[in-house]
Amino acid sequence: MEKKQLVEAALFMTPRPLKEEDLSRITRIGSLGTIRELLAELEKEYAERGIRVMKTGEGWEMQVAPQLLPSVARLAPYSNLSEGCKRTLALVVYNEPMPQADLIKVQGNKAYAYVKKLAKMGLIRAEKVGRTKNLHLTSEFEAYFGEQKDNIKQQLEEQYAKKKARDDKREAKRRAKEQAADGTPVTAPDVLG
């Protein structure tokens, strides 16, 4: 009985899916057979509950029953990140270690508040380098997204490259059209005008 509770507690606590071997190590239950039996029991016991014990490609985890997710998703701790914070986070992913000064150049002074908020949440940390600060991602960041930061970075880069390609194409089309219309190159409008 105690053993099953231990497996249950581990699944509840972990921020990422656990393999049967991980569970064996954590619970000190040597036999993988026993682990599998306990998992099967738990899966069954939770089948009709609001939370589920389920196996995904990465291992075993506890999740909200899928049909209930929309109702409770906003309770998740980081879903309330503002757009600004998300951008700060994206920039740090791209450029880690990112000098805070560069971030401020890009996002303006409000970025100080984003950095503070993200640091408080434990997603990034600032490291003093001489008189300036460098921003790094934390292990909590990885735990939260459930992936290595390099993977997240790669995904972002791919998404970005696709978006840029689309934008470039659209821009090229627009220019071609404009040039065809009056034959003169377009100049930027006077800012003061």
Next chain:
Amino acid sequence: MEKKQLVEAALFMTPRPLKEEDLSRITRIGSLGTIRELLAELEKEYAERGIRVMKTGEGWEMQVAPQLLPSVARLAPYSNLSEGCKRTLALVVYNEPMPQADLIKVQGNKAYAYVKKLAKMGLIRAEKVGRTKNLHLTSEFEAYFGEQKDNIKQQLEEQYAKKKARDDKREAKRRAKEQAADGTPVTAPDVLG
């Protein structure tokens, strides 16, 4: 049935305790009476499990059963108390009943906020003694740790003594090494310098 699952899912998802009113809003179950009934059912259903549905001064939450926590704690390194609050709580356990004035001497004025937070959680309570206050541990504190406070105190004292002995030994070694290195005792830097 669906209603209870929703409450369960919300308790699972939330990073902070939820009040009955919060749960009513999230689940769109208007009646607080119904919410309370569902919570009582859940509390009972989880009573023997590896995770528990429990109430503190701040509201309802789902947590690992206290006696299993040490086995799975390292899966989630982030606790729900700030460093300052942890220090206050440790001092109160160590010195109960602890005069609030003594606490302020050690932790400074910020300790007022920690006392307030811990009192709100129901872990400590302040008792007026003449013009000052004494801080005590509560029965909720015992429920939180799943042990009698005398046991907790004893464990804290023993573990602390061990840790201090280790630290002192290390410090003595370091000093001996330093003195051997240059033969002169180390002096503090000038305060104004």
Next chain:
Amino acid sequence: MDEKELMGMITSGYSWEQILNQVIAWEGMDPWDLDLKKLSETFMKYLSRMDELDFAIPAKYIIIAAVLLRMKSDHLHFLEILDGQETPEIADFDPLDMDLEDNGNGHKFEVNPITSPPKRFARRRVMIDDLVLALRRVMKTQEKRVTRHKRLADKIKINQEDVNKRITGLYQRISALLKGMKDEEVEFSKIVPKWNRENIVKTFSPLMYLENQKKVECRQEEMFKEIFIKRK
């Protein structure tokens, strides 16, 4: 403002208005065009130094600090609105190329904000182990504080045996000075042989004994300023 000026200000016992005036003068600011950022920063520096040295910080100072910071933040916000067009905004930024100087080529790129999945993140309860560590850290801080005070005290060694000698010596010196000057009061600064920390302490402590024994009477009109000593 350097450390010496800061210390001078702390021991001056100035009001907050006087301190702000001093900061403005020292930093060479134009009173009609104040650098709020600098002003609030220096004032905060002043407060934190006071705090470090264990001086009581008047509540008024804290209010002033809060007002200054508020003004500073309002000001920054205002600036942001003002030059919003010139601030390189996120939209102009190519995340793969941090060359910020060269982003005026007409292309507008969006950084994909990270989308946060609705994922739970367990925060566990505190265990006894956590309390042990917390207790150790708080005790260590306390130990350090005590050692620091002790080290400071050690720097000025007062030999208990000659305390009495020094009390009588000081009393004679005060009497002689008062007689010689044909005056009622003598200033503390005149009875300290050489104005340094050690001598100040070595004169001040027997003076307190004399005051306690009701042999002299001391008065001080302003904190940290001159002490006037009278025989009783």
